[in-house]
Amino acid sequence: MITIDTLTVRAGGRTILDRLTMHLSEGRIHGIAGINGAGKTTLLNALYGFMPAASGSISRNGRPLRRRETAYLESEQFFYSGMTGRDYLDLIRHYHPSSDPTPYVRLFALPIDEEVSLWSTGMKQKLALAAAFMQEKEVLLLDEPFNGLDMEAVYAAQRMIAAAGRAGRTVLVTSHIFPTLEAVADDLFVIDGGSVAGRYDRSEFPRAARELEVFFRRRYEAAFAEK
Amino acid sequence: MSLWTLYAKLAGRWLRTVGRFLPLVALFASGIGWLLYVIAGYAPAAATAAAMLFLLRLHRSRRDLHFIRLHLHRPRIRLGTEYFALSLLPAALLALQEAWPWAVALVATAPLIALLPEPRSGAGRGKRLSIGLLGHSPEWTAGIHRHPVVAVLLLLFVAGCCLLPYFGFPALYLAALCCAGLYEDNEPLQLLLLPEQGSSRLLRTKIAEAWRNYFLAASPFALAAGLLHPETAWLAALWGPLAALMLVYCIVAKYAHYDPAARGGSSTAAQLGLVGFLFPPLLPVSLCLLIRYAVQAESNLDRYLYDYD
Numbered sequence: 001m002i003t004i005d006t007l008t009v010r011a012g013g014r015t016i017l018d019r020l021t022m023h024l025s026e027g028r029i030h031g032i033a034g035i036n037g038a039g040k041t042t043l044l045n046a047l048y049g050f051m052p053a054a055s056g057s058i059s060r061n062g063r064p065l066r067r068r069e070t071a072y073l074e075s076e077q078f079f080y081s082g083m084t085g086r087d088y089l090d091l092i093r094h095y096h097p098s099s100d101p102t103p104y105v106r107l108f109a110l111p112i113d114e115e116v117s118l119w120s121t122g123m124k125q126k127l128a129l130a131a132a133f134m135q136e137k138e139v140l141l142l143d144e145p146f147n148g149l150d151m152e153a154v155y156a157a158q159r160m161i162a163a164a165g166r167a168g169r170t171v172l173v174t175s176h177i178f179p180t181l182e183a184v185a186d187d188l189f190v191i192d193g194g195s196v197a198g199r200y201d202r203s204e205f206p207r208a209a210r211e212l213e214v215f216f217r218r219r220y221e222a223a224f225a226e227k
Numbered sequence: 228m229s230l231w232t233l234y235a236k237l238a239g240r241w242l243r244t245v246g247r248f249l250p251l252v253a254l255f256a257s258g259i260g261w262l263l264y265v266i267a268g269y270a271p272a273a274a275t276a277a278a279m280l281f282l283l284r285l286h287r288s289r290r291d292l293h294f295i296r297l298h299l300h301r302p303r304i305r306l307g308t309e310y311f312a313l314s315l316l317p318a319a320l321l322a323l324q325e326a327w328p329w330a331v332a333l334v335a336t337a338p339l340i341a342l343l344p345e346p347r348s349g350a351g352r353g354k355r356l357s358i359g360l361l362g363h364s365p366e367w368t369a370g371i372h373r374h375p376v377v378a379v380l381l382l383l384f385v386a387g388c389c390l391l392p393y394f395g396f397p398a399l400y401l402a403a404l405c406c407a408g409l410y411e412d413n414e415p416l417q418l419l420l421l422p423e424q425g426s427s428r429l430l431r432t433k434i435a436e437a438w439r440n441y442f443l444a445a446s447p448f449a450l451a452a453g454l455l456h457p458e459t460a461w462l463a464a465l466w467g468p469l470a471a472l473m474l475v476y477c478i479v480a481k482y483a484h485y486d487p488a489a490r491g492g493s494s495t496a497a498q499l500g501l502v503g504f505l506f507p508p509l510l511p512v513s514l515c516l517l518i519r520y521a522v523q524a525e526s527n528l529d530r531y532l533y534d535y536d
Binding site: 050064066067079080083086090095124 | 357365
């Protein structure tokens with residue numbers, strides 16, 4: 001069980017996560033939805049240790065969550081200029097000898113002998129996905145994994161996430177698009193204003209969709225009413 | 228839309244882009260034509276070669292080849308016709324200089340350019356040095372891939388210097404300075420975390436990679452310099468330790484200031500510290516800086532690698 005207990009994260013004098021509490025069961029796929037700026041990326045950054053917690057704690061089975069057991073797919077991909085896809089995959093295989101890039105290269109038709117910085121956004125995302133899944137970590141943090149992907153790649157990514165869940169890995173997937181999460185997640189956390197606004201099990205997803213629609217409609221109508 | 232309509236539209240767009248600079252562009256083009264005409268008078272072979280090179284360059288750099296291949300019936304004939312039409316003007320200039328055989332040769336060979344294989348997209352194509360050969364060092368791999376011509380020129384320069392007495396080892400030392408430049412840019416944080424090593428172990432790995440790559444590449448030249456000019460072999464005793472220290476200095480200076488959000492690595496002060504490795508009276512200053520940066524690098528990296536080792 002991954003426990004996030006009253007986590008508060010501040011950056012630039014602003015509170016981004018405000019006493020956020022979540023209990024994430026092991027071996028399940030947890031969807032995290034929310035509008036832009038809700039705090040999804042900050043939550044994953046805090047889980048991976050990229051952002052320090054002002055207060056609260058993150059633990060896994062009673063001890064701090066360690067990076068060694070976690071793979072993180074960041075929403076923005078930064079690649080070292082001059083390196084090819086093959087270089088990246090070889091480097092990962094060097095440090096994680098059990099990993100095998102072949103199925104991912106075949107699945108995504110990656111042009112691995114070309115320089116990554118020249119690839120399209122979608123191709124870079126595919127390489128980053130391959131890198132995150134290849135490492136075979138127990139916990140997978142995927143921040144907007146479907147960004148920039150074509151329809152086939154979205155399908156493939158969803159299958160990969162589902163397979164990771166079946167293999168007993170704990171997956172946290174964020175997205176600002178509900179239907180992409182609906183297809184893979186076992187449960188869904190909706191984050192708004194830096195805290196959990198709602199939690200839904202798989203059977204409650206239709207209700208979540210309805211509630212989200214009502215919420216968005218209210219905001220839309222309020223915005224135009226003010227105008 | 229037919230291809231010719233498309234070309235007409237593209238030409239119209241180009242004319243609009245050039246706008247009021249059209250006379251200047253026309254003047255420049257006629258200047259090139261005049262130059263070609265003059266060259267054709269003195270050396271028709273050179274003028275023909277220049278025209279062929281221009282057409283080859285056009286073929287290699289154009290981006291519509293894939294489009295043409297997909298959408299046109301007999302694309303190579305269409306391309307051949309284009310190159311034939313483009314070769315008519317330089318051929319006419321050659322003919323005006325009465326270099327008829329060269330003009331005919333140009334017109335006859337230009338369409339053959341269309342038979343060349345389509346260049347693959349992206350700059351990073353073809354066979355490259357694999358990361359495994361470079362000791363799995365992202366810095367060396369990226370640096371050599373980014374500047375392959377510089378790498379080859381450096382090797383040629385060092386090889387040439389090794390033939391001259393007293394030049395071989397200083398050239399190898401300069402090459403070490405160039406290699407130190409590979410550690411200028413900060414790598415993304417994910418790449419830093421990939422080895423899953425603590426700060427001191429990561430620094431040791433980086434230094435070992437740098438020494439391995441540099442001395443493996445330099446040793447044949449050092450051997451050649453020592454064998455060709457045995458009287459200069461004593462310089463190796465200076466070159467080896469100083470080159471090794473300079474590489475260590477660059478690595479620790481980079482990680483002492485490492486910040487994944489900033490592109491550039493070491494500070495200006497750290498770069499100035501390199502002067503000590505070129506100007507011996509300042510060497511003690513650089514060595515002191517090296518120790519200071521080594522300590523600073525370890526504590527700076529601990530911010531990112533705190534839960535490894």
